[in-house]
Amino acid sequence: MGDFMGRTRELETLDRELGKVAAGLDGERPGRCVMLRGRRRVGKSRLVERFAERSGAPFLFYAATGASPKADLERLSQDAQSSNLPLAGLLASARPDSWDAAFDVLAAALPHDRASVVVMDEVPYLMDAEGAFEGTLQRAWDRALETKPVLLILIGSDLSMMEALNSYGRPFHQRGREMVLGPLNPAEVGGMLGLDAASAFDAALITGGLPLICADWPHGAGMGDFLSAALSDPVSALLVSAERSLAAEFPQQVQARAVLSAIGSGERTFTNIARAAGGLGATPLQRSLGILTDKRVIAAELPVSTRPSKDRRYRVADPYLRFWLRFLGPAMEEIERGRGDLTLGRIRENWTSWRGRAVEPLVREALARLLPDAKLPAAPAIGAYWTRTNDVEIDIVGADRGPIAKELLFVGSVKWLENSPFDRHDLAALHHHRAALTPDPVPVVAVSRSGTDCKGLDAAYGPADLLAAWPS
Known part of the structure; x- marks a missing residue:
């Protein structure tokens, strides 16, 4: 660089x-x-x-x-x-x-x-x-x-x-x-790599904004070209950076590594993490989650609502490590024997669904930096809401404080698909979930990779709008 x-x-x-x-x-x-x-x-x-x-x-x-x-x-x-x-x-x-x-x-x-x-x-x-x-x-x-x-x-x-x-x-x-010193933000990643706004977010999710990995991304190249080259090189920064960091952070803590792998595979609740980590007991799991949280490797989050909740969810805090744990770590033997093409095929197959959830923390951070604007007030807390059974999930909840709010300021949905705009069906689902959270008609917001195709929104944001949250 x-x-x-x-x-x-x-x-x-x-x-x-x-x-x-x-x-x-x-x-x-x-x-x-x-x-x-x-x-x-x-x-x-x-x-x-x-x-x-x-x-x-x-x-x-x-x-x-x-x-x-x-x-x-x-x-x-x-x-x-x-x-x-x-x-x-x-x-x-x-x-x-x-x-x-x-x-x-x-x-x-x-x-x-x-x-x-x-x-x-x-x-x-x-x-x-x-x-x-x-x-x-x-x-x-x-x-x-x-x-x-x-x-x-x-x-x-x-x-x-x-x-x-x-x-x-x-x-x-x-x-x-x-x-x-944080990683390079999405605007810096996009500027460095010569990418449009939507592609800048893709690159930020894959590289985590780590300069060494960004330095290997050819200027203007698409995600597929970068991954194809990186997966054919067993010592590329994309492949080795996570393992080196984990080895330095957790030299003896085998259980913490197992718990992190479970969260990286997509498990978010205490019970499911325990099961995925090999049937770990409650006490050792709490200890491992404490280590990972203290080291800021994972984030432990509660739903933002006016009602208290104990339904804590866990996610890998660093986007690159999240990507590596989901797609690369489990495939290292395959990659080392020269079959990175199989890994790339798996990434392509699961990319849209994985990205849809992985981009949400970046979206919330962008909104926290952007607001207030002409459409929405500043929100001291921007999080998400969910119920234990997942029958209600709201991607964006702006509030006066969190996780237990006095006042909810807006709710929103993230739809991050290539060719599918936020439409009236998405809006109807958002209204339905808002009603489960609050009887108040708080503003509704759409964040969409491909624009909106409906009326009735109080605010809408696309990749370029969000990228403006980080002055390049």
Whole structure:
């Protein structure tokens, strides 16, 4: 991704932080810290390396391995050797045996007369249950590092651990600015790949907006061409990114992987997930669902309604991982023996029905970004509604709050088919389901890939309307 599509804003943020360090050269505490988090393979390390290189400031890029404390400290010495900090040799030759000592040497190696950058990647590998590393980092920052003109960038893929690093009561609380790097949004994906609005959503659902996968998608190519090429290459980013991320996130948690696979196959309820995961008991299933939710790998959702409900549903949060778990993970043996054509045939056969549900979270996110507009009010909560028996399902419910609302603001239906517009039958079904949810005549909304073919809607949105939610 040579032009670094979609990361201009993030680069500008880091530039500003480094500018503040340089502006504070004469102050007592010019140092600043940024805590950057984001899912694996969204390009965090690449972003920061790009920033550091183009800044012209001397920098050290350190990547923890998590192998052992000794190995991580040795890695620091190795990374110092390839650094362009003027006194990096101090760190390379000192070979410190503790993080206390390592931070002391690092502070001595930092220039005092110009801004520098120190990057620590995969920080959660260094964190421990007792908080010892966090305490060491806090002491080093307060005592030495913050007194140097340095921009310290802490990077991590474990979202919950990175959030904890800056949470109240933890040693490093309020010592850094939090920054989140998400995947490329659908507008950025479409712009990068030269696709129309509808195709941009398809590409976003397949790639999840992960830059490495998008980089393999030929400019202007259709979904079929991209998948055909990717499935014929066993080491393509599309095939290997998920397995590498899962191996890093869940090295020992076999049950959590089984539960994730069950959800990825399409199961959404506690009972069905337990059955699909091999008859898992309630307690181990709760534990696995807790791990997956904490790591933001799955989303656990309740229906948005004025009445409370315990009918929780689960879905894979990342579109790419959702696609991989449904179509690619189970077919890896087939693909590795050169029969990716069979996998592609299965994707084509199931694509329309899978996409219809997979696109719904993106639709709700787009509406949350777009509203208010001339037709609909802003909705602090946009979710969905369902009953335990699924006799009533509403794709879009806008409310003043969720999941238990005081006021419902609109309801809507998503029809995401190639050549079939939203018609009067779809509208009649939406009215029927609205009546089961509320007696109030709240506005009705259609979101359709192929337009609308009926009267009586309060608002309608197509792919181009939704894509405008993300300024490219």
